[in-house]
Amino acid sequence: MTNILIHGCGGKMGHVVAELVKNETGCKVVGGIDPGMPELEFPVYPSCEACNAEADVIIDFSTAAAIPALLDFARAKKIPVVLCTTALSDETIQLMQKTSKETAVLKSANMSLGVNLLLELVQRAANILADSGFDIEILEKHHNQKIDAPSGTAMAIADAINQAMDERYHYVYDRSGVRQKREKTEIGIHAVRGGNIVGEHDVIFAGRDEVVELNHRATSREVFAVGAVKAAKFLAGKPAGLYTMKDVLL
Numbered sequence: 345m346t347n348i349l350i351h352g353c354g355g356k357m358g359h360v361v362a363e364l365v366k367n368e369t370g371c372k373v374v375g376g377i378d379p380g381m382p383e384l385e386f387p388v389y390p391s392c393e394a395c396n397a398e399a400d401v402i403i404d405f406s407t408a409a410a411i412p413a414l415l416d417f418a419r420a421k422k423i424p425v426v427l428c429t430t431a432l433s434d435e436t437i438q439l440m441q442k443t444s445k446e447t448a449v450l451k452s453a454n455m456s457l458g459v460n461l462l463l464e465l466v467q468r469a470a471n472i473l474a475d476s477g478f479d480i481e482i483l484e485k486h487h488n489q490k491i492d493a494p495s496g497t498a499m500a501i502a503d504a505i506n507q508a509m510d511e512r513y514h515y516v517y518d519r520s521g522v523r524q525k526r527e528k529t530e531i532g533i534h535a536v537r538g539g540n541i542v543g544e545h546d547v548i549f550a551g552r553d554e555v556v557e558l559n560h561r562a563t564s565r566e567v568f569a570v571g572a573v574k575a576a577k578f579l580a581g582k583p584a585g586l587y588t589m590k591d592v593l594l
Contacts, residue, residue, distance in 0.1 A: 346371035346580045348573075349399035349423070351414050352406030353388060354378035357428070360569040361403055362386075368573055374399055377414075392417035400580040403572050404428055411436050415443040424448035424579040426572055428455055430496030444586035450579050452589040453500035455571030459545070460589040462560050466501055466547050467508035469558060474509055478551040479526065485536040485544040493535035497545055502531050505547075 348365060352358045353376025362384065365373050375397030376388045389395040392413050402425040404414060411429055415436075418425040424447055427440065443449055454460070470480065484498040494517065506513045516530045526532070543562040548555065562568070571589065578592045 346577050347374040347398060347400045348372065348576055349374060349395070349397050349402045350376040351392075351402050351404040351425075352378060352410070352429075353384060354380040354382040355405055357405035357565055357568060360565045361405065361572060364566065364569045364573055371573065371577060399423055401426065401576045403576050405568075405572070408432050408436065412439055415439050415449075418449070419443045419446050422447045424582060425450070426455075426575045426579055427451045428568070428572055431492040441586065445584055447584050448579050448582040448587060449585075450575050450587040450589070450591070452571075452575070453496035454543075455568040455575065455589065456543075456560070456562060457571050457574070457589075457593065458560050458562075458567065459497055460571070460593060462545070462547070462558060463500060463504045463590075465558055466505050469547075469549055469556060470505045470508050473549045473551065473556065476551060477528075478549040478556070479528070479532075480505060480513070481532040481534070481548040481550065483534045483536070483546040483548070485538070485541045487540045487542065488537050490537060493537065494533045495535065495543070495545075497543070498533055498535070501545060501547055502533055505531065 348371055350358050350361055350373060362373050365371055373386045375386055377392055377395050378388055379390050381388055381390055402418060402423055404425060405428045408429055408431050427449060430453055440449055482498050482501055484495045486495060502515055513529055513531045516532050546557060546559040548557050575592050
């Protein structure tokens with residue numbers, strides 16, 4: 345049995361994860377951490393410092409500001425953590441890397457299994473199309489409450505392409521301030537915010553007389569929870585190190 349602690353249990357994704365685990369075999373929620381102290385079916389603690397739950401793994405869906413304290417807690421308790429929060433500062437990323445030397449940490453810009461497959465597909469497409477003159481553009485759409493832009497997933501897609509192409513590209517986020525032709529070595533990244541769009545990502549390879557598009561649509565938040573729980577089951581009991589969803593899917 346995998347005992348799960350949910351960091352950010354009072355948020356939308358925290359609720360989705362808790363509901364999913366209720367019907368999942370082989371795991372259970374033993375506690376949650378949230379300063380709002382919501383009344384749930386398991387013990388909730390206001391902070392990491394106050395938490396004494398016995399957990400095998402932590403699933404985090406919180407805020408960037410809450411991650412340093414979580415990483416300190418995970419390192420001190422030697423509890424593996426599935427880190428789903430995006431838009432982390434460079435300092436927090438360094439702390440994450442430090443923590444991974446003492447306990448297992450899995451970090452992904454997007455927990456969806458489909459998105460992680462998309463990351464592999466865009467690398468394959470770039471290897472075939474880029475040298476034939478195809479321009480690359482990324483368009484992401486999210487709900488009107490999302491704070492960060494571009495999304496962490498859009499950046500992960502761009503980074504995956506760039507990695508496959510020996511870091512030849514630079515990123516352009518806004519063309520309104522510069523009147524000039526598009527460069528071949530740029531990836532355009534664009535963000536749309538509106539309504540209750542869960543998450544959509546389109547990767548456009550535009551060539552001469554033909555266009556290839558790869559896209560992913562999330563129609564509910566549950567797809568992210570499914571990936572997070574799968575990752576938690578994978579990570580529990582793993583040795584210290586920095587893992588990704590690619591390790592889960594192998």
